[in-house]
Amino acid sequence: MAEIGEDEGSLITVVVDLNPSPYLIKDGECIMPRCLDAVAAFCNAHMMLSPLNKIAVIGCHTKQSCFLFPTPTSSEAEDFRPADGQYELFADIKNSILKNTKKLVFQNSDTDVYTESLIAGAMTMALCYIHRVQKQQIVETKIPSRILVITASGDSASQYMNFMNVFFTSQKEGVLIDACVVEKDSGLLQQGCDITGGMYLKVQNISALLQYLLWIFLPGTEIRKQMILPPRVHVDYRAACFCHRNLIEIGYVCSVCLSIFCTFSPICSTCQTAFKLGPLPNIIGKKKRKQVPLRN
Ligand SMILES: [Zn+2]
Ligand SMILES: [Zn+2]
Structure with a gap:
């Protein structure tokens, strides 16, 4: 009997859109910090599944995209101690995500609020990172990799060509693209998920973001075949x-x-x-x- 599971571990690169969207404001309060907590919890859950699993988080804004985790400085000894009993890696992931998000949002705060996010650029960075990790591997088999995009910005047709380049490169490299969009559909991401065989999900209630992430986006491709997941959406081509x-x-x-x-x-x-x-x-x-x- 074939074993279910990915014994060789898997790599998830999470692309988080940090551009503030009106959908992220509930009752006059921005719920972005709660979303970031959900992302950190999702990353930790992925790292808990297998010691061979890897994770990377990229934040994207209107002017630039940058790695939230891992960062070149995250290995340096910093004045930071995890809470007693907490696994250092989990504390490091969360601390690094929050610290670098603050830095990125601060650097982009002078631009107009509702301009487009550089999601395609961040996805390209994710592809480069995946390629590097796969090159650095000692074993012959490539680590199964996927990109998860979390955004509330909707469609950005001005980056159409960049998106298409990312989608076809991912398809060629065997990288799955998953998309978790908040309240506003993105036809381009729908196409990307369809081309690469990933999951596309529109979250209606952002408060339940972590539940959706753990249910739909945490399992790998093999386990997804055994699960009853939401039906595929009609793709806007x-x-x-x-x-x-x-x-x-x-x-x-x-x-x-x-x-x-x-x-x-x-x-x-x-x-x-x-x-x-x-x-x-x-x-x-x-x-x-x-x-x-x-x-x-
Ligand atoms: Zn035209
Ligand atoms: Zn021509």
């Missing part, structure tokens, strides 16, 4: 046009570089190819003006 970054269902595609445009343009703005053919007859326009003959 719209693409963003390269001209306005709007999400569109039907558009024009350059036959040379596959750039997507919402309106016809005689020259592709990406690869400068000039198209000899004119635009297709506008069917909707034709229906409205039935008597107008076609010129060509």
Whole structure:
């Protein structure tokens, strides 16, 4: 009988969106600290499952992304002592997450509050980290890795290309992308989870974040097959046009570089190819003006 479990351990890289969103304010109070506590508890739970497990946490904001854990300084002797009886690693994870979050939020506090978070950039950092850990491994088999994105920012179509690059790299590297979004759906993350075979979940009640994390995102791929998880959502497969970054269902595609445009343009703005053919007859326009003959 095949054994269930990941004896070789697994690596989870958590990408936390620290951009304050109106969904993170409940009863006039920002619940971000509680969410960070949930993330720290989730990380500790993962580390408890196997001594071979690894964890990394990346925070992303509007201007920059940085590692919350592990950090180059976290190994240095600091003036910090865990509470009596607490496992040092758990205390280190939580302390490091909170300390570096404060630093990151402070550095980004002068920008407009509701600009887009650099989630795609943070995911790229996660992929690089995963690649490094896999390279450093002594054993032949690659450590199973996944990226968990926790965000309340919704869609950010301006980073469409960056997202797509991350998704296809993850798919090629066999890295699963999980997404836990708060109240606002993200079509792009839905696509990423679908492409890589990860779980996408929209959390309705942020107070129960830890329960969702432990139930759905803690088990690895093998255990997930045995579990009854929420059904897959209908994936929003719209693409963003390269001209306005709007999400569109039907558009024009350059036959040379596959750039997507919402309106016809005689020259592709990406690869400068000039198209000899004119635009297709506008069917909707034709229906409205039935008597107008076609010129060509
Ligand atoms: Zn457009
Ligand atoms: Zn082109």
